[in-house]
Amino acid sequence: MRLLFIGDCIGRIGREGVKSLLPKLVELYKADFVVLNGENLAGGFGLTADTVHEMYSAGVDVITSGNHIWDKKVALKMLDEDDRILRPANYPPGVPGRGSAVYQKNGLSIGVVNLIGRVYMDFYDDPFRGVDEELKKIAGETNLIFVDFHAEATSEKQAMGYYLDGRVTAVMGTHTHVQTADERLLSKNTAYITDAGMTGPVDSVIGLNKKEALDRFFTRIPHRFMEVPKGEGVLSGVLVEADKETGRARAITRVSSKFNVTTEPPPQHHKGRQ
Numbered sequence: 370m371r372l373l374f375i376g377d378c379i380g381r382i383g384r385e386g387v388k389s390l391l392p393k394l395v396e397l398y399k400a401d402f403v404v405l406n407g408e409n410l411a412g413g414f415g416l417t418a419d420t421v422h423e424m425y426s427a428g429v430d431v432i433t434s435g436n437h438i439w440d441k442k443v444a445l446k447m448l449d450e451d452d453r454i455l456r457p458a459n460y461p462p463g464v465p466g467r468g469s470a471v472y473q474k475n476g477l478s479i480g481v482v483n484l485i486g487r488v489y490m491d492f493y494d495d496p497f498r499g500v501d502e503e504l505k506k507i508a509g510e511t512n513l514i515f516v517d518f519h520a521e522a523t524s525e526k527q528a529m530g531y532y533l534d535g536r537v538t539a540v541m542g543t544h545t546h547v548q549t550a551d552e553r554l555l556s557k558n559t560a561y562i563t564d565a566g567m568t569g570p571v572d573s574v575i576g577l578n579k580k581e582a583l584d585r586f587f588t589r590i591p592h593r594f595m596e597v598p599k600g601e602g603v604l605s606g607v608l609v610e611a612d613k614e615t616g617r618a619r620a621i622t623r624v625s626s627k628f629n630v631t632t633e634p635p636p637q638h639h640k641g642r643q
Contacts, residue, residue, distance in 0.1 A: 370477055370613040372515055373400040373624070374541050375429070375606040376548065379409040379569030379576035380596035384420060385630045386568055386604045388427045394626065395428055398608050402472070402479050406517055406543045406565075407454075408434035413577055413596045415440030418447065421454065431455065431472060433483040435519030435544055436491065438466075457485035457519060459499030469503040471510045477613060478511035482537070484529070486520025486544070496520075497532055504536065512538075512616025515609070519544045523563055530561040538616045539609045541565050546575035548605045552621045560618035566605025566625070570597035599630045 373394060378387060387405065395403065407429075410420035414437050424432060431453050438444055438456045448456055448466025458468020469482040482503045484496040500516065507514065514537040518529050526542040533540050535557030542549070548566025555561050567576050574582035577594040585592065603625060610620040
């Protein structure tokens with residue numbers, strides 16, 4: 370069984386890259402299932418029904434998220450209605466949506482768990498105890514379990530990898546938007562990478578306008594970041610190969626493909642957050 374995981378997809382350039390490259394990558398790698406972190410789909414912040422539909426149409430099976438999942442209010446409704454969108458399981462009780470699910474495709478049962486870190490992040494519930502609860506929910510349904518751990522600190526991600534070694538198929542870090550070169554199989558055959566990277570504009574600061582990012586560092590004046598309208602992009606992620614019976618990973622391979630978006634986006638009429 371082969372799962373293709375696509376790192377944080379950012380704005381229009383990221384979406385265009387997924388639409389143009391994903392069908393080719395699925396064919397090239399013979400991927401059975403595609404998971405994409407989509408918390409930055411809409412202008413770099415949050416997601417909308419239209420941006421989610423674009424990803425499904427391109428071949429994405431499940432969308433995971435992180436700390437930007439609430440940036441568009443429509444997500445509150447979407448998370449309860451669409452079980453193919455996950456939010457971190459260790460958000461406080463009572464919030465919309467779900468943090469894990471088991472999906473059926475081509476005779477395979479595939480579990481996906483979404484978590485968020487606490488170090489240098491916000492006041493979330495414990496992801497370590499949280500993942501234990503999610504694994505109890507899907508126990509017995511499948512041995513193929515893939516975890517998106519959306520976290521800032523390398524140490525927290527590595528600790529999660531070791532905590533889940535032998536219990537899940539793969540632990541794939543997201544959030545920093547910078548792909549790491551430490552993909553490996555841990556001692557009990559769980560695939561691991563600290564960060565799968567981003568899918569978005571290369572000429573940027575973690576996917577967003579570099580001038581505005583520099584201005585913020587120099588002045589410390591907060592303002593809304595703007596997405597990069599066009600240019601060179603990169604699709605980053607990992608391919609995980611696993612035994613479909615035992616759920617143990619056999620290999621993890623970094624994926625990084627360049628593309629170009631040459632057209633300007635159509636004009637938009639902003640009505641505030643949606």
